[in-house]
Amino acid sequence: MTTKSVGWVLLILGLIIILTTLYQSYNIFTGRAKIPKIFIQKTEISKLEENQESNSDSNINIDEMAKQIVQEQLKQILPSFPNEAIIQLLNLFCWSIFSGIAIFAGTQISGLGIKLIKTV
Numbered sequence: 001m002t003t004k005s006v007g008w009v010l011l012i013l014g015l016i017i018i019l020t021t022l023y024q025s026y027n028i029f030t031g032r033a034k035i036p037k038i039f040i041q042k043t044e045i046s047k048l049e050e051n052q053e054s055n056s057d058s059n060i061n062i063d064e065m066a067k068q069i070v071q072e073q074l075k076q077i078l079p080s081f082p083n084e085a086i087i088q089l090l091n092l093f094c095w096s097i098f099s100g101i102a103i104f105a106g107t108q109i110s111g112l113g114i115k116l117i118k119t120v
């Protein structure tokens with residue numbers, strides 16, 4: 001009797017995970033909810049340029065130089081897209097991956113619940 005009740009709890013839990021993920025994804029894709037921000041646009045590029053001008057002859061941080069070089073290369077590769085659009089696409093892609101993992105986890109939990117219900 002207890003395995004059957006645990007099975008029902010797992011089945012309901014899995015369905016709740018699936019439905020909430022689908023509902024949140026629907027809200028994001030229709031524009032009712034904002035995309036969770038994983039990638040953030042930094043406005044410190046100008047500060048970086050100022051620091052490099054002031055430290056042109058002294059110690060130059062290699063990390064800062066690498067960031068600037070990568071950003072310049074990205075601007076050359078994708079000049080028609082603003083930075084905000086690229087960041088929004090990356091955030092949307094990350095949300096899609098997360099929601100796929102959550103739906104997969106919900107199906108696995110529900111599958112365990114169904115197996116427990118059937119064994120009794």
